Amino acid sequence: METQLQKALDELRLRILEMAALAEKAVDKALRAAFSRDVQLAEEVIEGDCNVNELQCAVDEKCLLLLALDQPVARDLRFILGCTYIATNLERVGDQAVNIAELALLLAQRPEMPHNPFMEELAETAKAMLHQAVTAFTKEDTVLAQSVCEMDARADTLDLKILKHYVDYMIQESRAVERAVHLIIMSQNLERIGDLSTNIAENLIFIVKGVDIRQTCRPY
Amino acid sequence: MARRLSFRARIFWSFLLIIVVALVLPAWYSQHLLGRELSRAARIGAEGQVALLAGQLEQDERLSDRQTLTAWLSHAATSLNVHLAYRSASGELLFDLAGPGARSASGGAPDGIVVSREVTPAGDLPAGSLTLTRSFEALSQDSVALVGNVLLGVLLTFLLAVPLCYLLSRQLAASLTGMASLAEAIGNGDYGRRLLALPGREFITLAGAINRMAESIQAQIETITAQKEQLEAVLDGMKEGVLVLDDTGRIRSFNRAMLAIFPGVAAAVGKKPLEAVMDASLQQACDKALASRESGGAKLHALQIEPEKGRIYDVGIVSLSHGHSGLGAVVVFHDISELKHLERVRRDFVANVSHELRTPLTSIKGYAETLMDTAGGDPAKARGFIEVILKNANHMSKIVGDLLNLSRLEAGKQLITPAPMDAAAALSAAYRECLPLAEAKAVSLDNRLPAEGLYVVADHDRLVQVFRNLIENAIKYSQSDCPIRVFHQVHGAEAWIGLSDCGPGIPKEERQKIFERFYRVERHRDKAPGSSGLGLAIVKHIVEKHGGRVWVESPAAGQETGATFFFSLPLAKRHENDTDVPQG
Incomplete structure (x- = not known):
């Protein structure tokens, strides 16, 4: 028979998963909107962000209530603290998706820029990092969480490569400066999604192992 | 007591x-x-x-x-x-x-x-x-003295009777224990056992009742098992994924198709559907369906989810009325990805074919009208106009020809007779046909197929067509002074032939679509003359008719730009190589 606290923690976990599902979907939609110049999809992302925000408020309230009423200890306490952090990060992922969607709206009005494989790879990497972080949380898999931290280096490299690519491009084609700047911002948004995913994964490790690896990103 | x-x-x-x-x-x-x-x-x-x-x-x-x-x-x-x-x-x-x-x-x-x-x-x-x-x-x-004797007799009889009583009672109890343990075994699921050894005639009725009960339980269990197996067979035979939720909204069971669609479901039994299918809208719909049981709302809830790109499911949630089974709802996942894909392809095709035909037609119409208005004008100018009309008419004719070609291929009317042949020879033949185009753009061919020939099982003319279409495509999108590299890899019984160009590459989203009819990566870009937009679709069909497949990597492994088109063909066996003379 599960206790009241366990039930509440389960409920909390489910809310986080719901947030994660929404955030993942938002990122996916925003990127699809950006790559296929789909204005409608971009607007869907911008409108859908409030759901993630509402869920974050609900999670925060629930966490506070649990902390105050049940005075959990050890793993339960870490889980609740971790959940508030993860909810915050997921909410920010949602915001990044909105940023990307807004850029996609802007870019859809302008002529199309040449296809850039780095941007695609970065998008894939960021999506994969987020997905892995969420999967690690679902399965409480610290090994998977660790691998998210390791993927972050690739995202950073790609971000730099994209920056360099568009700086070179701007030198050649001054007409494309505005679009290139937007694309650089998009790349940074993606890189930020990678960072946020890393935070989520680190929090999962904190929940399961009680170890803080934020500064090192090294095996505990 | x-x-x-x-x-x-x-x-x-x-x-x-x-x-x-x-x-x-x-x-x-x-x-x-x-x-x-x-x-x-x-x-x-x-x-x-x-x-x-x-x-x-x-x-x-x-x-x-x-x-x-x-x-x-x-x-x-x-x-x-x-x-x-x-x-x-x-x-x-x-x-x-x-x-x-x-x-x-x-x-x-x-x-x-x-x-x-x-x-x-x-x-x-x-x-x-x-x-x-x-x-x-x-x-x-x-x-x-007399009473003493009598009492002694009584005592002796009593002492003799006690062990006898003990033995008799033990024997009776033992026979009853046997019966009891057998009945217990039946109760514990060993329905095949029957009560045969009885401690007495009085127990025949009891034994009969127990045996009948065991038989009826066995029969019922067999019926239930058979029904369950039938149901499982039906469920597992279904192409649709089925998820059964209990009345608290947790996953109770699922079928085989469900496991294939969402492998995570195996670990999510007893948990909420969100753990198996990361989709918030599905979870909300399930909650709504369960809530509607109390309020007596709609029985069927339908929604569409896209758990992964390109995989679209039509989800039906049927809430079950309150019963003893503790079941809450049944969720059925119907894969409509292919349907959606075909719908999009058809929509794109209609839009594209009208666009492709209208452009030259507008041109023809415009020039013909101008010609009519200025009839008897400058004959040199008129000739120029007519040439434009002819060029566009030729282009339309090529489109129509390619379309017919494609539909013949699709319908299987065009005869393909695969035979062992040299792919390198077909490549040379195709390149010769494309030579004017290649020279105009200063694009050369870097043929890295083995000099002694690469023997595959294919129809010669069709393979030449495949190479021609791919080379034309590569020339069109390549920059000047960049050779088209053709190479091969052997994977088991297949040869993978690759054509690399130095073009702008193909975004990931488009990599499947480019093999569809009339699909163009960058619509705003001016079309190269003579392009019908059907080349890759024809390539795909020909290769698939040969039992191979075609795909594109962009950029190819180890490169940062460009695209490499691969197609696979079955390799010819060695002894066939020796006997067959390369054609072309």
Whole structure:
């Protein structure tokens, strides 16, 4: 028979998963909107962000209530603290998706820029990092969480490569400066999604192992 | 109390009780009876003895004086062990003596059997009465010995009966235990067992009832198992994924298709659907469906989810009414990705084909109208106009020709006769056809196929067409001074042939779509002349008819730009290479 606290923690976990599902979907939609110049999809992302925000408020309230009423200890306490952090990060992922969607709206009005494989790879990497972080949380898999931290280096490299690519491009084609700047911002948004995913994964490790690896990103 | 005792103990104690009753009652009764008989026999004996003594007194004349009488009577009293007294009629006590065992009756009331008799002696002695007293003490000695024997017998019988009771009760209990353990085994699921060995005829009804119960349970279990297997077979045979939720909204079970669609579901039994399918809208719909059971809302909830790109599911959630089963809802996932894909392809095709045909048609119409308006003008200008019209008409004719070609390929009407042949030769033939285009753009061919030939099983003309379409495509999108590299890899029984160009590459989103009819990566880009937009679609169909597949990597492994088109063909066997002369 599960206790009241366990039930509440389960409920909390489910809310986080719901947030994660929404955030993942938002990122996916925003990127699809950006790559296929789909204005409608971009607007869907911008409108859908409030759901993630509402869920974050609900999670925060629930966490506070649990902390105050049940005075959990050890793993339960870490889980609740971790959940508030993860909810915050997921909410920010949602915001990044909105940023990307807004850029996609802007870019859809302008002529199309040449296809850039780095941007695609970065998008894939960021999506994969987020997905892995969420999967690690679902399965409480610290090994998977660790691998998210390791993927972050690739995202950073790609971000730099994209920056360099568009700086070179701007030198050649001054007409494309505005679009290139937007694309650089998009790349940074993606890189930020990678960072946020890393935070989520680190929090999962904190929940399961009680170890803080934020500064090192090294095996505990 | 009795209930807490075991059956065996109850039998044992019952037996013991019966034995005790059966021993004690007769013993008590016989003791009573014996006492009475003993005293009766003593009285008869005493009477006889008195009669005998009296007779002697009356007959024997020697006993005429008092002395002789006393001697004789004391001898008699001693040998008979009784108390004898002789009192004359006048009340004078002539003799009073007790035997050694007999208590003297001189003091107190006589305690025993007292028998008197009137005697008229034959001698001179006065008439009187002879009194014989036999004391109870002597009597009870006899009866004590007798009762002692009886009690000893009872005790011995009792001692013998106790182990017998024990053994019997144990045997009975053992036969019952056998029955009980068998019934328990049946209860625990061993429905094939039957009760055959019985402790007695009385148990036939019970055994029959137990056996019938076991049979009926077995039959019912078999029916239920068969039904369950049928249901599972039906569920597993379904192409749609099925998820069954209990009334708290947690996953109860799922079918095989579901496991194939969402492998995570295996670990999510007993959890919410969100753990198996990361889609918030599905979870919300499930919650709504479960909530609608109370409010009596709609039974069926439908939604579409896209858990992964390109995989679209039509989800139907049927909430089940409250029952004993504890089931809440059934969720069915119907894969409509292909349907959606075809829908999009068809939509794109209609849009694209009209666009492709309208562009040259507009041109033809415009130039023809201009020509008509300026009829009889400058013949050189008119000729230029007509050339444009002809070029566009040719382009349209090429599109229509390619379309027909494609539809023939699709319908299987175009005969393909695969035979072992040299792919390198087909490549050279195709490149020769594309030479004018290549020279115009200064694009060369870097043929890295083996010089001795690469033997594959294919239709020669069709393979040339594949190469031609791919080379045309590569030339169109390549920058100048960049060779088209053709190479091959051998994977098992297949040859993978690759064509690399230095073009802008193809975004990931488009990589599947470019093989669709009329699909163009960058629509705004000016079309190269002579392009029908069908080249890759034709390539795809030809390769697939040969049992191969075609795909694109962009950028190819180890490169940062460009695209590499791969197609696979079955390799020809070695001995066929030796005998066949390369064609082309």
